Amino acid sequence: MLALPAQVPLSWYLILSAVLFATGAAGFLLRRNIITVFMCIELMLNAVNLSFVTFSHKLGKVDGHIFSFFVMVVAAAEAAVGLAIILTVFKNRATLEVDEISSMKL
Amino acid sequence: MDAILFLIFAAIALGCAINVVLQSHPISSALSLVGVMVALAVLYLLLGGPFIAAVQVIVYAGAIMVLFTFTIMLLNTGAESRPRRQALHTAIALPLVFSLAGLISYLAARQADSSSVVTFGGFTRGDPHTFGIALFTTYLLPFEVTSILILIAIVGAVVLAKKEI
Numbered sequence A: 001m002l003a004l005p006a007q008v009p010l011s012w013y014l015i016l017s018a019v020l021f022a023t024g025a026a027g028f029l030l031r032r033n034i035i036t037v038f039m040c041i042e043l044m045l046n047a048v049n050l051s052f053v054t055f056s057h058k059l060g061k062v063d064g065h066i067f068s069f070f071v072m073v074v075a076a077a078e079a080a081v082g083l084a085i086i087l088t089v090f091k092n093r094a095t096l097e098v099d100e101i102s103s104m105k106l
Numbered sequence B: 001m002d003a004i005l006f007l008i009f010a011a012i013a014l015g016c017a018i019n020v021v022l023q024s025h026p027i028s029s030a031l032s033l034v035g036v037m038v039a040l041a042v043l044y045l046l047l048g049g050p051f052i053a054a055v056q057v058i059v060y061a062g063a064i065m066v067l068f069t070f071t072i073m074l075l076n077t078g079a080e081s082r083p084r085r086q087a088l089h090t091a092i093a094l095p096l097v098f099s100l101a102g103l104i105s106y107l108a109a110r111q112a113d114s115s116s117v118v119t120f121g122g123f124t125r126g127d128p129h130t131f132g133i134a135l136f137t138t139y140l141l142p143f144e145v146t147s148i149l150i151l152i153a154i155v156g157a158v159v160l161a162k163k164e165i
Helices: A010-030 A034-059 A063-093 B002-022 B026-046 B050-075 B087-111 B128-136 B140-162
Strands: none
Touching (some): A010 A034, A010 B002, A010 B026, A034 A063, A034 B026, A063 B050, A063 B140, B050 B128, B128 B140
16 A cells, blocks of 8 residues: 655646646547537646646745636637637538538638 | 545546546536536645635636537537547557656656645635735736737627628
8 A cells, every 4th residue: 555645745736737738638639529629728728727726835926826817717718709619610511520620711 | 634635636637637538429528527627626725725716616617618518519519420540640649648748747746846745724825815916916917908808709709600701
């Protein structure tokens, strides 16, 4: 049985953040449904937020929380516009496969 | 106790994140993503950020994911069709992604000295009072720029909803 440390090392949080980011990147590269690709971007943003909050704890300042707050605001604006684009694309082409939306012209 | 809580919620976050990538139906991915966000909110609480944890649940797991599930159900998309020529694609992408995760983890583990630990209650400046004072003094200009960004997003969404592209 592995002995658990009494306190969590800072690097565990950073490693979790890195692995979550890589998972999001893998989904971004491998998935072909445009909505799932978009959700993988959100996953990467969340991973970066975890890093910000971890460093905020390490430095003893609230600044990291404010950065992750701004990331959330940008993510909300991005989701509104991105999903509107997805709706328009689906209305015009009747598909959500990114491979089939490769040309700019109809 | 801290380590046990961290391990439980890190495992939930990681399992849900992998599930987001592996599920073939978008609605399953969306619900797994909600799991990731709630687990991360608990980790924010452990890191001493009650306000940012609440915002994570309300804005991310609440507002943004509702928008996603709404769009998925509106478009009524089915499961992703089987990939045609994706073997090469996967063979190139997966080693790159694993090396990315390994490299960042290695650097993080090397840079963070072993004496820096996360103690619950060791950081108390994440409360709404401190957060608000920093947001409206030091970060006042970014905050105001954010309002312009949101205005642009509103106008963009309305234009996209009306126009034929």
